[in-house]
Amino acid sequence: MSLNVPPRSTVPLANRQWGTSQETARCEAATPKEFEMATSAAGKAVKSGAARSPEDLEAEIDRLRDDVAKLTEQLTRTGEHSVSxxxxxxxxxxxxxxxxxxxxxxxxxxxxxxxEQQLTETVREKPITSLAIAAGVGFFLALLSRR
Structure with a gap:
């Protein structure tokens, strides 16, 4: 299927008058593929909206509600899975x-x-040295506590 894509207009966007759904859908499509995608979606929306009955629209709305409910349920499960x-x-x-x-x-x-075991052994082996060290540490702590 081949579409004839009109050339890009040189008229600024603010001054353009859009007359058809294809022109509105095109809206400066960069490639023919984008133009085809935009016009087919716009054409389907316009054509299908005019030919639909109220029952068809209600059925479509119900289907959309079901889809939204399914998506909500899936997102809830995904969130619960992420939390767990x-x-x-x-x-x-x-x-x-x-x-x-x-x-x-x-x-x-x-x-x-x-x-503790090494200290106990050292004190038992050298009691006088241990006593002198204890006295020196006590004297040093006394000097520190005065200041």
Whole structure:
């Protein structure tokens, strides 16, 4: 099917007079394919609107309502799926953080126990040195607390 596309007009848009549905639908279509698509849609709308009965229009409206209801239902399901996927991802992330946190706490406790054991052994091996260090730390803290 071949269409004769009229040449582009040099009249500014504000000064144009649109007389037919094809001219209105064309509205500066860039290619013949776009022109064909625009004119066929406009022609169908004009032709089918004039020949339709009220029953046909009511049936079309009912069909459109059904389509909108189906789309609404699908969007709701998609939204619910997105929410459930987000909840699942958040709970998995929270679980991973909890496991990593528990592991870090375990490592810190083990390091603290090791440090306590080493300190206890050092104090038992060198009690005078340990007493001198404790006195020095106490003196230093006393100086800091005066200021």
């Amino acid at each position: 996927a987000a909840k699942r991802a958040a709970s998995e992330g929270a679980e991973q953080l909890r496991v990593r946190g528990e592991a870090a706490v375990g490592v810190i406790k083990q390091n603290a126990d090791d440090l």
